[in-house]
């Protein structure tokens with residue numbers, strides 16, 4: 187019986203090797219910029235966990251980790267436009283150097299919401315590290331200090347990104363065959 191998520195792929199947009207190279211480059215920059223700053227990586231659940239995991243393994247400075255969960259897509263391919271805080275941080279970020287780690291910045295609504303939310307907690311500094319951005323979809327512009335790849339306006343899955351909670355385990359970033367959307371819904 188075949189049950190491989192790879193069968194549902196239309197096109198691989200970013201291969202595994204390209205991601206690995208990019209993650210190494212981003213980690214090297216973070217290593218240089220945050221030496222002696224003990225930054226806290228904040229992973230935005232759930233999509234960023236694969237990226238975060240690879241990124242942190244390439245970072246060799248003293249640092250810590252926390253998680254926050256927000257949602258705005260509710261299993262669909264379009265943002266509802268309303269960002270909902272599902273789970274807050276465990277630790278205080280007051281006086282800490284924060285690196286917010288995201289898999290994708292699409293409309294920018296999630297990052298804008300989190301940036302404003304975090305600034306009220308008085309961190310020492312705040313930067314965003316995002317693997318993917320979709321410039322054509324930007325509704326709110328946010329500064330991304332550590333940016334991986336710009337991608338076209340296509341719905342993508344893999345490397346943490348899901349469709350209806352599936353496909354996060356793919357090691358690359360890809361589009362799905364159109365009939366998959368009809369089947370899953």
Ligand code: PRP
Pocket residue numbers: 230231232233234256257258259260265288289290291292293294295296297347348
């Ligand atoms: C995705 C992604 C970002 C957000 C970006 O999360 O992980 O958090 O959408 O979109 P925006 O720039 O338009 O706000 P999603 O709500 O799908 O949750 P998930 O990470 O749990 O899959």
